[in-house]
Amino acid sequence: MNTLFLIIKREFIAKVRNKSFIVMTFLSPLLFVGIAVLVGYLSTMNKDKATEIAIHDEAGYLKNNFKNDKNTHYTDLSSMSFAAAKDTALNSYEGLLYIPKVDSLEILKDKVEYISESSASLDFIGDVEKVVDSVLTSNNFKKLGLDESKIENAKANSTLKLSKFSGEESLKGLNEIKVFIGGLMGYLIMMFIIVYGNFVMRSVIEEKTNRIIEIIISSVKPFQLMMGKIIGNSFAGILQFAIWLVVGLILMFVAQNIFGLQMSSTASVSPEMIETAQQSVGMAKVQMYFNEILNLPLLLMLVCFILYFIGGYFLYSSLYAAIGAAVDSETDSQQFLLPIILPLILGVYIGFFTVINDPHGTVATIFSIIPFTSPIVMLMRVPFLGPEHYWQLILSIIILFATFVFVVWFAAKIYRVGILMYGKKPTWKELFKWLKY
Known part of the structure; x- marks a missing residue:
């Protein structure tokens, strides 16, 4: 048993005295935190700069439905010819959204085109498709004599309430x-x-x-x-x-x-926390999740x-x-x-x-x-x-x-x-x- 103890001691001391062991022991947590902070910072670096997109809508079907937001900024080049708008977009914009003139809006669902040197993100493609779908759906409602506002008001959004048998909210x-x-x-x-x-x-x-x-x-x-x-x-x-x-x-x-x-899940909630929770449901949810983890x-x-x-x-x-x-x-x-x-x-x-x-x-x-x-x-x-x-x-x-x-x-x-x-x-x-x- 004494021999085994000596071997254990020798291996332990040899390992903890190793410089790489000492460095990584104290630096690893800081590196993980630093990487997380860096990734978070890098992910927000480009959010302040909106993507510039040009629009060429030959008949004016959709151009007014594309609204600027913090991620995307639209510029209407419909007054130019398509060739001129394409050249301008190539030099000054991320891409060109081309809406051709068609005989009926039903045909438009497969005709909208995005022209760009680089591939568009899935979020941007989804946003464009939502705008096109919204306009075409409204047009279909009108053709069928349906009141879009009534249909919209009739829609219901349900939320499943989760609770435990004890009555506590889950x-x-x-x-x-x-x-x-x-x-x-x-x-x-x-x-x-x-x-x-x-x-x-x-x-x-x-x-x-x-x-x-x-x-x-x-x-x-x-x-x-x-x-x-x-x-x-x-x-x-x-x-x-x-x-x-x-x-x-x-x-x-x-x-x-x-x-x-x-x-602590049993800690008293301060008035400041109550006020914050009233102003921000997100913070209240975070606290509830935190309490569930402690339970x-x-x-x-x-x-x-x-x-x-x-x-x-x-x-x-x-x-x-x-x-x-x-x-x-x-x-x-x-x-x-x-x-x-x-x-x-x-x-x-x-x-x-x-x-x-x-x-x-x-x-x-x-x-x-x-x-x-x-x-x-x-x-x-x-x-x-x-x-x-x-x-x-x-x-x-x-x-x-x-x-x-x-x-x-x-x-x-x-x-x-x-x-x-x-x-x-x-x-x-x-x-x-x-x-x-």
Whole structure:
């Protein structure tokens, strides 16, 4: 046990003293925030500049129906000839909207043309089609002797009210929010497994290539060395996540003070907030969504995240360590990595495409119990689980850790043989042979 502790300590210290580890630990949250701010800023840069569009309406059917807005500015060039308007639009405008003269408006539905060197955006095409459809529809109403104003007034817009059996108001999109939160935790676990699993594999390959491993295993059992590397790297990763959490809470605190969002669902609402909510329904909705998030089983989600974090990482890292012991270079490891990564990717797709529509369906339930996908799929299901589903959660965790014990035994046999194998690229067949040694 003392030997295992020394190996864990050595791996942990070697990792946290690495300059790249220190830099990325403190810069990653700031980089994520900075990228989000930059993307938001870039997306609004061109909004102040409207797109200039020229119109050439030969009969004046539609030109008065196109209204300028903050995104698009229309200029009427109908007084020119079509050729002159086309030349002018080519040099001074984004494009030319051409409405030809026709015998009847019914024919116009397929004759409106937009001429431009670059492709038009879907929003612009939709706006033009709406204007044309509106004019043609009004014309059809008149031909049929229908009163358009009465038809418009007769239209009804319904809004489905959502509520719980307790009488509390519910909100749209809560399922998507729950899946997003669970998916975010599952995605963090997947990225942790891939990143730190590769660290374990590279560490083994490096020591094996430098022949340091031959000296180490003269006094340490291969199993202890493998477990020391896995646990030492996991502690480094947990430390990194803890620092990210602290930085995230600080950023959340800053966001709270800037935007005035209450961090407690039971907090009293100030008069200023009431006034703001009356003036802006959006802020009230944001607060309601925020309260709904706080009403989720956050403690259970945190506990599950930790358990699946540990179980999933140990499960996959033992395989990464076995691969590192079996090969002589990272290039040789590629053929073995794909079968390891595929279940993680499958878990992400299964989670997002099944849990969001049917969190307790057969597919979601099965893949939340299968140990190689449960760290992702079950975390997406946790926000939806009631007491009647807790047996599935307990069963999933038990199977995950039981599989981990089996895979560690399985990987240790490969690790024990492969750690001293040099100069030959192993195949899947040879790996299975090593299990019998």
